[in-house]
Amino acid sequence: MNLNTEVVITGGGPAGMMCGLLLARAGIDVWVLEKHKDFLRDFRGDTVHPSTLRLMDELGLLDKFLARPHTEVRVMTAEFGRESFRVADFERLRGRAKFTALMPQWDFLDFLAEEARRYPSFHIAMEAEVTELMAKGNRIVGVRVKTPEGAGDLLAKLVIGADGRHSTVRDKAKLKVVDIGAPFDVLWLRLPFAAGDPKEPVARFVGGGFFVMLYRGDYWQCAMVIAKGGYDTIKAEGLSGFQARLRTAAGFARDRAETVTSFDQVHLLTVKVDRLEKWARRGLLCIGDAAHAMSPVGGVGINLAIQDAVAAANILAATLKKRTPSVHELARVQKRREWPTRVVQRFQVIAQNQVLARTIRSQVTPKPPWPLYVLDRWGWLRQWPARFLGIGMRPEHVRTPAVLLEPRLPELKTGDSAPT
Ligand SMILES: Cc1cc2nc3c(=O)[nH]c(=O)nc-3n(C[C@H](O)[C@H](O)[C@H](O)COP(=O)(O)OP(=O)(O)OC[C@H]3O[C@@H](n4cnc5c(N)ncnc54)[C@H](O)[C@@H]3O)c2cc1C
Incomplete structure (x- = not known):
């Protein structure tokens, strides 16, 4: 693969796919390079927020998107032991999207890829891993990529690093990282779904743990928060010890703890919180988790x-x-997006240090913070957490123009004769 294009995007996650779609829609020749052969990975969040649904609406894609299987979270609740609190009420947001859609991220990314492929200037290469940046003097002019067919070079006016929190691009570009740190890691596992289970997501503080359950049709995708570096201790306790932890954490699904019969069914995700001092240098811009x-x-x-x-x-x-x-x-992108990022990271650091880390250390169910009682009691207040989580600070709108597409021919149904 040796090519000359306008933009190369490394990474086909949410940032890379959305950027690729918008640039191709504006008529720019863009290549998205994704190192995996498909989007099918468990350890991706499944949340498509109201802000993203609004953007879909602006792109004229919302109805088509929502025709795909998904569930809708209209109210977010948090559980502390046996007490449950309504925290955010998306129904109180303005606009059509009054919920967060839960859709496996591989379906969401497939959807973006499918829409982007309608534009002739969009290209995507799967199993294409960026290994090096190419520079001319001080300017990044392209990437070196490894594919099953061999290595190649892609030259571009701009390289966009959207390759996530372990970004190769930002390492190779020697962009300075401010490490904020996180006192916990996450264990990712599945428990079977059973008839009669609720389908709403669960976020539960219980004992010394925090446990999240996301409904995915015939199973629950579960995240167990543990102390940073604590997985070795958990494994040393053995499988029966882990099953006992699961029984405490899994609430209505506690009877399914024994379905985890090997640590091979459990995936450790190390949590990082950081951000780049500068998101760009000549010829290169980082966005998404690669930037923060x-x-x-x-x-x-x-x-x-x-x-x-x-x-x-x-x-x-x-x-x-x-x-x-x-x-x-390029720096104008950082100028626009850095403030919302800092606000969210500040909130995350307070939550993880004041609530999560304390819970893990004390090994007891924490007392619910008093604002939760207030939020649960007065519904109109729940619009603010809904805005913060669902829309975010300084929401963006699609301002790029769209190239005209050839209208699609109506699909032929079996039995129709082909147009002559
Ligand atoms: C345990 C955990 C749970 C989370 N849950 C949620 C959630 O429920 N909701 C939420 O909003 N956020 C969640 N997050 C945060 C969220 O996952 C990230 O903020 C988000 O995915 C960032 O999107 P991105 O496109 O920047 O990066 P990513 O989603 O990380 O995508 C980067 C892509 O780049 C590819 N890539 C990497 N290196 C290369 C390379 N060298 N060459 C080519 N391709 C490459 C990767 O395969 C990947 O597809 C969670 C994070 C963690 C750690």
């Missing part, structure tokens, strides 16, 4: 990644049609 790795707290990392993508396309599309954006122009 987000903690899972609040489940808003996907939202921010998508918002970065929209801002990048809004700010850069017109210039990219003519020339390589200057560092100053």
Whole structure:
């Protein structure tokens, strides 16, 4: 694979796919390079926030998107032992999307890829891992990529690093990282769904743990929060010890703890929180987790990644049609998105240090903080957490123009004769 294009995006996660779609829609030749062969991975958040649904609406894609199987979370609740609190009420948001859609992220990314492929200037290469940046003097001019067919070079006016929290691009570009840290890791596992289970997501503080359950049709995708580096201790306790932890944490699904019969069914995700001092250098821009790795707290990392993508396309599309954006122009993306990122990371750090870390240390169910009683009692107050989690600060709107597409021919049904 040796090519010359306008934009190369490394990483086909939420940030990369949305940015690729918007740039191609604006008529820019764009290649998205994704190192995996498909989007099918368990350890991805499943939340498509109201802000993203609004963007879909602006793109004219909302109805088509919602025709895919999903569940809708209209009220977010938190459980502390046996007490349950309504925390955020998405029904109180303005606009059509009064809920967070829960859809396996591989379906969401497939949808974005399918829509992006309608634009002739969109290209995606799966199993294409970016291994090096190519530079001319001080300017990044492309990437080196490894594929099953061999290595190749892609030259571009701009490289966008959207390769997540373990970003190769930002390492190779030697962009300085401010490490904020996180005192916990997450164990990711599945428990079977049983008839009669609720289908709403669960976020539960119980004993010394925090346990999240996301409904995925015939199973629950579960996240167990543990102390940073604590997985070795858990494994040393053996499987029966782990099953006992699961019985405490899994609430109505406690009877299914024995379905975890091996630690091979449990995946450790190390949590990082950090951000780049500078998101760009000549010829290169980082967005999403590559620019600021987000903690899972609040489940808003996907939202921010998508918002970065929209801002990048809004700010850069017109210039990219003519020339390589200057560092100053690239820095405008950071200027627009850094403040919302800092606010969310601040909130995550407070939540993880004041609530999660204390819970894990004390090994007892924490007392619910008093604001939860207030939120549960007065419904209109729940619009503010809903806004913060579902829309975020400084929401973006699609401002890029769209190239005209050839209208699609109506699909032929079996028995129809082909048009002559
Ligand atoms: C345990 C956990 C749970 C989370 N749950 C939620 C949640 O429920 N809701 C939420 O909003 N956020 C959640 N987050 C945060 C969220 O996952 C991230 O903020 C979000 O995925 C960032 O999107 P992104 O596109 O920037 O990066 P990613 O989603 O990480 O995508 C990066 C992509 O780049 C690819 N890639 C990496 N390196 C290369 C390379 N060298 N070459 C080519 N491709 C490459 C990867 O395969 C991946 O597909 C969670 C985070 C963690 C750790």
